[in-house]
Amino acid sequence: MATDKLVVTHAPHIRDRDSVPGIMGGVLIALVPALIAATIVFGWYSLVLVAVCAAAAVVTEWVWMALRQKEAKAIVQDYSAALTGVLLAFTLPPTTPIWMAILGSVVAITIGKQIFGGLGFNIFNPALVGRAFLTASFPMAMTDWVLDGTSTATPLGGAAATNLELFLGTIGGSLGETSALALLLGGAYLLYKRLIDWRLPLGYLGAVVVLALLVGEDPIFHLLAGGLMLGAFYMLTDPVTSPLSRKGRWIYAVVAGIIVFMVRVWGDAPGGVLYSILIMNMAVPLLDRFLPDRIFGEVKAK
Amino acid sequence: MEVKAFLGGLHVPHYKSFSEKQPIKVASLPEEIIIPLSQHIGAPCQPLVKVGDRVKAGEKIGEAESFVCAPVHASLSGTVKAIEKRPIHSGQMVECIVIEVDEQQESVGYANNDVEKMSKEEIIQAVKEAGIVGMGGAAFPTVVKIQPPPDKPIDALILNGCECEPYLTCDHRIMLEKTDELLKGVKLLQKVLDVEKAFICIEDNKPDAINALKEKNDDPNIVIMKTPTKYPQGAEKQLIKATLGREVPPGGLPFDVGALVQNVGTAVAVYEAVKYNKPLIERVVTVTGQNIDQPGNLLVKIGTPLEHLLAECGGIKEGPAKVIMGGPMTGVAQSDLSVPVVKGITGITVLPPAMAYGEPEYTDCVRCCKCVESCPMLLYPNLISIYGEVGLYEKAEKWNTMDCIECGICAYVCPSERPIVKFVQQAKPKIQKLQASRKNA
Numbered sequence: 019m020a021t022d023k024l025v026v027t028h029a030p031h032i033r034d035r036d037s038v039p040g041i042m043g044g045v046l047i048a049l050v051p052a053l054i055a056a057t058i059v060f061g062w063y064s065l066v067l068v069a070v071c072a073a074a075a076v077v078t079e080w081v082w083m084a085l086r087q088k089e090a091k092a093i094v095q096d097y098s099a100a101l102t103g104v105l106l107a108f109t110l111p112p113t114t115p116i117w118m119a120i121l122g123s124v125v126a127i128t129i130g131k132q133i134f135g136g137l138g139f140n141i142f143n144p145a146l147v148g149r150a151f152l153t154a155s156f157p158m159a160m161t162d163w164v165l166d167g168t169s170t171a172t173p174l175g176g177a178a179a180t181n182l183e184l185f186l187g188t189i190g191g192s193l194g195e196t197s198a199l200a201l202l203l204g205g206a207y208l209l210y211k212r213l214i215d216w217r218l219p220l221g222y223l224g225a226v227v228v229l230a231l232l233v234g235e236d237p238i239f240h241l242l243a244g245g246l247m248l249g250a251f252y253m254l255t256d257p258v259t260s261p262l263s264r265k266g267r268w269i270y271a272v273v274a275g276i277i278v279f280m281v282r283v284w285g286d287a288p289g290g291v292l293y294s295i296l297i298m299n300m301a302v303p304l305l306d307r308f309l310p311d312r313i314f315g316e317v318k319a320k
Numbered sequence: 321m322e323v324k325a326f327l328g329g330l331h332v333p334h335y336k337s338f339s340e341k342q343p344i345k346v347a348s349l350p351e352e353i354i355i356p357l358s359q360h361i362g363a364p365c366q367p368l369v370k371v372g373d374r375v376k377a378g379e380k381i382g383e384a385e386s387f388v389c390a391p392v393h394a395s396l397s398g399t400v401k402a403i404e405k406r407p408i409h410s411g412q413m414v415e416c417i418v419i420e421v422d423e424q425q426e427s428v429g430y431a432n433n434d435v436e437k438m439s440k441e442e443i444i445q446a447v448k449e450a451g452i453v454g455m456g457g458a459a460f461p462t463v464v465k466i467q468p469p470p471d472k473p474i475d476a477l478i479l480n481g482c483e484c485e486p487y488l489t490c491d492h493r494i495m496l497e498k499t500d501e502l503l504k505g506v507k508l509l510q511k512v513l514d515v516e517k518a519f520i521c522i523e524d525n526k527p528d529a530i531n532a533l534k535e536k537n538d539d540p541n542i543v544i545m546k547t548p549t550k551y552p553q554g555a556e557k558q559l560i561k562a563t564l565g566r567e568v569p570p571g572g573l574p575f576d577v578g579a580l581v582q583n584v585g586t587a588v589a590v591y592e593a594v595k596y597n598k599p600l601i602e603r604v605v606t607v608t609g610q611n612i613d614q615p616g617n618l619l620v621k622i623g624t625p626l627e628h629l630l631a632e633c634g635g636i637k638e639g640p641a642k643v644i645m646g647g648p649m650t651g652v653a654q655s656d657l658s659v660p661v662v663k664g665i666t667g668i669t670v671l672p673p674a675m676a677y678g679e680p681e682y683t684d685c686v687r688c689c690k691c692v693e694s695c696p697m698l699l700y701p702n703l704i705s706i707y708g709e710v711g712l713y714e715k716a717e718k719w720n721t722m723d724c725i726e727c728g729i730c731a732y733v734c735p736s737e738r739p740i741v742k743f744v745q746q747a748k749p750k751i752q753k754l755q756a757s758r759k760n761a
Contacts, residue, residue: 023639023640024639024640024641024642024643024653024654024655024657025640025641025642025653025676025677025678026642026653026655027642027653027677027678027679028653028679028739028741028742028745029644029648029649029650029651029652029653029726029728029731029741030648030649030650030728030729030731030732030741031642031644031648031649031651031653031669031671031675032332032333032486032648032649032675032732033680033731033732033733033734033737034732034733036690036733036734036735037735037737038683038686038735038736041686041688041735096683098686135684136684137683137684137686138683138684138685138686138687138736139684215689257686257687257688257689258686258687260687262687262692262700262702262703263692306703310700310719311698312698313570313697313698313699313720313723314326314327314561314567314568314570314696314698314699314723315557315567315568315569315570315572315723316569317569
């Protein structure tokens with residue numbers, strides 16, 4: 019009897035196959051349709067920008083891991099840095115210079131993530147931190163919207179576009195944000211794979227639709243324009259920077275939706291999604307602390 | 321009857337096919353049996369015999385005065401070889417009575433009572449003398465459980481035949497092969513507790529057991545309930561929720577909501593104790609897993625060493641293996657195969673090398689909340705594991721660590737492979753200490 023070697027560990031002794039690289043990889047797969055759409059609409063340079071951002075993010079992550087004397091290999095392999103890079107690229111204008119994209123990625127990983135202790139501890143969505151940094155530093159380059167070789171405005175900036183154009187994404191705008199169709203395909207995949215909580219996109223998009231109806235604007239336009247779809251399915255849903263409880267998630271998503279709409283109507287139109295998510299990221303620790311869901315056997319509050 | 325599902329929980333692989341079709345087989349006698357003086361929750365027993373004494377099968381050899389206690393009996397006849405500390409499956413060293421087993425077996429001889437005529441007090445006395453404990457794994461003395469405080473009336477008796485733990489099939493076989501004894505045991509428990517309604521709950525992956533009980537049962541007050549197959553359906557609080565729709569409050573016990581849960585095997589033991597004055601000296605144990613040659617369900621004498629049972633089932637196929645007392649979700653991995661089978665052992669699961677991984681290398685929590693979605697107690701295992709890991713026990717307490725039932729789902733689903741149950745088990749005694757010091761202050 020083979021009793022010489024017995025493996026002793028803590029229970030449970032079986033586990034499912036989910037892994038962090040699996041989750042991050044799943045989100046990357048869900049971004050493929052939007053990448054294809056970006057390449058069709060804006061050309062091959064889109065692919066270059068995405069690759070550059072992803073590579074810069076992974077290298078930055080690796081350097082930080084080495085500096086912090088962590089097992090760099092295992093952590094870089096979790097695809098989270100690559101995902102941050104890709105998401106950042108998706109928010110950039112398709113004409114962004116390479117050096118600027120690299121700078122954004124370095125800031126996203128450094129200030130957005132590693133400063134706080136790396137994956138799991140960051141407060142803000144790292145890709146949006148990178149984007150916010152670039153917006154503040156290079157406002158001209160970050161609003162340089164080019165379509166078919168000519169400068170143009172975005173629909174949120176006043177350019178004329180039909181809802182069909184908005185849906186397909188054949189309009190001026192950020193690299194990966196324009197095609198609602200592609201983003202919805204990816205979003206459906208994320209929901210199907212249960213990689214994101216349906217409450218978040220529903221609360222976020224729902225709040226925008228309701229507010230648009232209330233003030234008499236076209237809700238379809240607001241859903242399809244700008245970075246709302248990308249934000250709803252890929253940014254707001256980042257597990258690290260969203261609340262733990264169901265209650266907290268509803269509030270987080272709905273308030274973020276309200277902020278987007280307020281910024282669009284009364285403020286700097288293109289920045290709504292960016293600011294709504296970063297602001298609500300700040301509220302997450304509070305929501306976690308004060309709005310936990312009831313535990314088993316706890317009397318429901320009356 | 322339909323049941324409501326509890327929130328959370330998960331479908332885990334069943335792995336029941338190895339042993340579910342194997343009828344209960346009487347295990348061969350070992351050369352030596354080891355009877356721990358503490359096989360239950362509560363005060364340990366004091367030995368009633370000394371080294372060199374001859375004992376008969378069924379003879380009481382350990383007892384304690386304490387209320388929460390269960391006496392222990394010699395499961396086979398033989399000579400007391402030693403009374404000393406031996407390792408048991410939990411890893412602790414426990415005072416044990418070691419008996420060299422005779423070739424010719426001699427028993428104390430059993431009665432044949434007319435259970436219909438027995439009073440409540442007589443039934444309680446018989447259960448107490450037999451040393452019965454909860455046989456689903458918790459090993460809480462049954463005599464204490466069937467005497468709930470008078471200010472907590474009980475209106476529902478629940479018999480737990482869910483057997484939600486993967487691999488294990490002993491309760492399944494008991495329900496199939498000891499159907500009559502089970503139903504008679506339920507009636508005895510109803511009588512003692514003055515409870516009209518009894519529910520026998522079985523997961524719907526055991527349709528043969530459900531049918532067998534439905535066929536034999538003629539009492540309209542005993543309801544055979546089909547529950548969804550979802551882990552941990554057999555956890556006490558989740559089962560009460562599914563059966564009665566009631567939630568045991570945090571820190572509370574089932575009788576706080578008028579319920580009492582007993583394992584089906586315990587009910588059979590109660591019947592045998594009352595009918596024949598037969599002490600709890602044997603039980604059905606599932607020996608199973610991909611790495612065992614002939615998996616099966618064995619009727620085993622309490623005190624039989626683990627290695628004897630493994631050899632009886634053809635031995636472990638290949639190493640390095642993992643030998644688990646119990647099932648893979650909540651069982652304890654063993655390093656020493658000389659430990660005895662005790663009253664609360666439901667099965668032995670032997671995993672093959674491919675499944676016998678060591679402690680996984682874990683990474684930081686990414687707050688994916690898979691554990692939160694699956695937690696049957698609706699806790700935040702992710703936060704508890706973070707606070708437990710860094711030693712912030714007051715925070716861990718605030719996030720309801722003490723309500724954790726340690727079912728293992730959180731660690732099962734965790735994509736960062738965090739040993740969440742381990743952190744909980746490390747935190748619990750520290751929190752108890754905190755609570756005690758607060759009380760004293």
